[in-house]
Amino acid sequence: MEAHPVCPICGTPIVPGAPQGMCPECLLRAGFETKSGHKSTDGKSASVPMAAEEVATFFPQLEIMELAGQGGMGAVYKVREREPNRIAALKFLFPEKQASPQFAERFEREARMLAALTHPHIVTVYDFGKVNKRCYLLMEYVDGLTLRQLFRARKLSPRETLEIVPRLCEALQYAHEQGVVHRDIKPENILLDKNGRVKVADFGIAKMLNLPGNLTLTGSMDVVGTPLYMAPEQIENPQVVDCRADIYSLGVVFYEMLTGELPLGKFLPPSQKIEIDPRLDEVVIHALEKEPDRRYQQAGQMKTDVETILQTMRQREESRARTGPAPAARTARPAALVAEAQAAAARVALPPKPARRRSQASRSFGITIAIAAGVIVVFTVLLLAAFHLLRSK
Amino acid sequence: MFATTQWSVVLTAGRGDIPQAQDALEKLCRTYWYPLYAYVRRRGYSPADAEDLTQEFFAWLLERKWLGKADPQRGRFRSFLLTSISNFLANEWDKARTQKRGGGKVISLERDEAENRLTWQPLSYCIPESSFTPEQSFEWRWALTLLDQVMGRLSVEFEQEGKKELFDALKPCLLGESSTQPYATLATKLGMTEGAIKVTVHRLRQRYRQLLREEIAGTVAAPEEVEEELRYLFAVLTRR
Numbered sequence: 001m002e003a004h005p006v007c008p009i010c011g012t013p014i015v016p017g018a019p020q021g022m023c024p025e026c027l028l029r030a031g032f033e034t035k036s037g038h039k040s041t042d043g044k045s046a047s048v049p050m051a052a053e054e055v056a057t058f059f060p061q062l063e064i065m066e067l068a069g070q071g072g073m074g075a076v077y078k079v080r081e082r083e084p085n086r087i088a089a090l091k092f093l094f095p096e097k098q099a100s101p102q103f104a105e106r107f108e109r110e111a112r113m114l115a116a117l118t119h120p121h122i123v124t125v126y127d128f129g130k131v132n133k134r135c136y137l138l139m140e141y142v143d144g145l146t147l148r149q150l151f152r153a154r155k156l157s158p159r160e161t162l163e164i165v166p167r168l169c170e171a172l173q174y175a176h177e178q179g180v181v182h183r184d185i186k187p188e189n190i191l192l193d194k195n196g197r198v199k200v201a202d203f204g205i206a207k208m209l210n211l212p213g214n215l216t217l218t219g220s221m222d223v224v225g226t227p228l229y230m231a232p233e234q235i236e237n238p239q240v241v242d243c244r245a246d247i248y249s250l251g252v253v254f255y256e257m258l259t260g261e262l263p264l265g266k267f268l269p270p271s272q273k274i275e276i277d278p279r280l281d282e283v284v285i286h287a288l289e290k291e292p293d294r295r296y297q298q299a300g301q302m303k304t305d306v307e308t309i310l311q312t313m314r315q316r317e318e319s320r321a322r323t324g325p326a327p328a329a330r331t332a333r334p335a336a337l338v339a340e341a342q343a344a345a346a347r348v349a350l351p352p353k354p355a356r357r358r359s360q361a362s363r364s365f366g367i368t369i370a371i372a373a374g375v376i377v378v379f380t381v382l383l384l385a386a387f388h389l390l391r392s393k
Numbered sequence: 394m395f396a397t398t399q400w401s402v403v404l405t406a407g408r409g410d411i412p413q414a415q416d417a418l419e420k421l422c423r424t425y426w427y428p429l430y431a432y433v434r435r436r437g438y439s440p441a442d443a444e445d446l447t448q449e450f451f452a453w454l455l456e457r458k459w460l461g462k463a464d465p466q467r468g469r470f471r472s473f474l475l476t477s478i479s480n481f482l483a484n485e486w487d488k489a490r491t492q493k494r495g496g497g498k499v500i501s502l503e504r505d506e507a508e509n510r511l512t513w514q515p516l517s518y519c520i521p522e523s524s525f526t527p528e529q530s531f532e533w534r535w536a537l538t539l540l541d542q543v544m545g546r547l548s549v550e551f552e553q554e555g556k557k558e559l560f561d562a563l564k565p566c567l568l569g570e571s572s573t574q575p576y577a578t579l580a581t582k583l584g585m586t587e588g589a590i591k592v593t594v595h596r597l598r599q600r601y602r603q604l605l606r607e608e609i610a611g612t613v614a615a616p617e618e619v620e621e622e623l624r625y626l627f628a629v630l631t632r633r
């Protein structure tokens with residue numbers, strides 16, 4: 001008889017009848033979510049962002065106001081430029097991998113292309129460069145939320161989704177025409193400002209940093225970026241992707257906006273998960289074709305298809321408004337919106353369940369989350385109100 | 394579609410003759426017979442009796458007379474089964490045996506296989522089951538069965554895409570990067586880039602988590618219970 005197998009992770013012998021011969025305990029442990037994909041399973045966290053005061057020492061020309069957010073490759077600060085006097089976002093990248101001369105050259109080349117992009121739905125790059133072996137990008141500051149934050153506050157209605165997606169298509173179509181592929185379309189990189197305007201951030205940064213070649217920053221995939229939005233061909237060969245990879249990623253985001261889930265494995269068409277125009281299935285599935293040749297070849301085509309459906313939806317809502325009772329709660333009434341967003345935030349604010357008796361520390365953490373959620377609610381409400389205003393114009 | 398399969402359907406259907414509910418219940422029985430069998434065996438019944446008993450229990454279950462009893466709060470399928478089988482052993486088994494409904498087998502229990510799994514314990518000192526009560530044994534086998542189900546589905550998905558080998562090579566990575574098979578080694582072995590391996594593993598893990606939750610969702614009364622049940626099962630597996 002062969003030696004009794006032992007779990008490579010925990011070292012205990014594997015019981016007969018174990019699922020696929022794997023240690024059941026470790027397997028189930030792997031089933032727990034690592035929160036928001038920004039922490040690795042082994043507890044190592046990504047590089048810690050510098051404090052605003054420390055960053056300030058590198059940028060005498062800027063007033064560093066606050067840390068706006070953190071990603072896998074660096075941190076983003078809200079800053080005030082003195083000349084010209086304006087608020088901007090400073091993306092300060094972590095120093096890994098930036099030492100090589102090839103990197104410097106690529107960064108330079110790509111950043112120049114990005115700075116040349118000017119589009120109402122693309123975050124404008126003002127400036128870029130390097131200090132103390134770290135690359136930075138100075139860009140338009142978007143005072144609002146990322147699509148990810150919006151997801152956390154509540155689900156989007158199909159109507160809202162259909163208003164947003166064509167703007168994303170426009171941004172992509174424009175950039176593609178300029179020869180720039182985004183390569184990292186995901187909810188974190190889609191920003192919505194207070195007036196409800198959609199802005200795509202981080203165009204081409206992935207290429208600049210040669211991702212996912214440097215996904216190894218900390219040795220854990222979960223830390224840097226998420227591959228969940230990547231096209232199959234991009235995963236296989238990240239160096240040679242074209243605009244159709246962005247279209248696939250947009251398809252993933254689209255699906256998530258509609259259903260709240262990712263199109264993983266054998267996924268259902270959106271119309272089987274929620275009530276929507278079944279023609280949308282075709283659009284989403286066309287964007288999510290595994291074979292790039294079978295996908296939409298241009299973001300502009302996708303935009304046209306989405307807008308056709310949006311048109312029908314608008315007409316239907318208008319005729320309903322004229323004849324029948326008020327349209328569904330999601331569409332307009334601000335009061336309903338407030339109540340609903342608050343309910344959503346209450347869900348966000350729920351403390352993690354396992355700790356039955358929570359310590360003082362975790363309780364105050366719960367409160368912190370509640371406050372943060374409150375802020376998001378207010379924001380969401382403002383944002384959506386603005387959104388509806390814009391639309392009704 | 395998992396959302397409407399299984400336990401919640403059975404509960405909401407009640408006694409009304411709804412074919413979906415009957416299907417769902419049968420499917421549940423077919424999947425989770427082994428923990429029951431193990432339970433009955435550990436209660437001291439012979440393999441032959443245990444098989445009979447489990448069959449009779451399922452027949453009784455599928456008649457769904459129990460659904461008439463006033464108890465809207467049936468909770469999870471797992472705990473329901475355990476309570477029901479012990480009641481069945483206490484009250485119904487004798488009746489059933491004298492009646493001998495002879496309705497044939499409800500589901501096929503592979504008894505030999507089941508016995509194999511129960512008795513083949515070369516390292517019994519390290520197998521926690523040997524020190525368990527019948528109830529604990531049931532829960533422990535339940536957790537294993539559920540995981541087996543999930544891994545089976547995951548494997549089939551890969552197989553359908555013609556990626557069985559990839560799945561077999563990468564499934565240990567679900568638990569994390571192993572020191573004996575680092576991603577770099579796997580990459581060379583599979584002729585992929587290290588980046589591609591990482592991405593595939595990441596997706597594998599996401600899909601696994603999703604399927605795990607789907608499977609659990611099929612055994613609880615409401616979606617809100619999924620995470621709690623997941624934690625409960627983890628506690629069951631780490632019980633020593």
Ligand SMILES: Nc1ncnc2c1ncn2[C@@H]1O[C@H](COP(=O)(O)OP(=O)(O)OP(=O)(O)O)[C@@H](O)[C@H]1O
Nearest residue numbers: 068069070071072073074076089140141142188225
């Ligand atoms: N131009 C901007 N204006 C305002 N806030 C921004 C801007 N760009 C980024 N942010 C905020 O900073 C956060 C971190 O952004 P960053 O791009 O570093 O990480 P990410 O997009 O989450 O992940 P990745 O590093 O993979 O791109 C964002 O989630 C967002 O909240």
Ligand SMILES: [Mg+2]
Nearest residue numbers: 071188189202
């Ligand atoms: Mg970003």
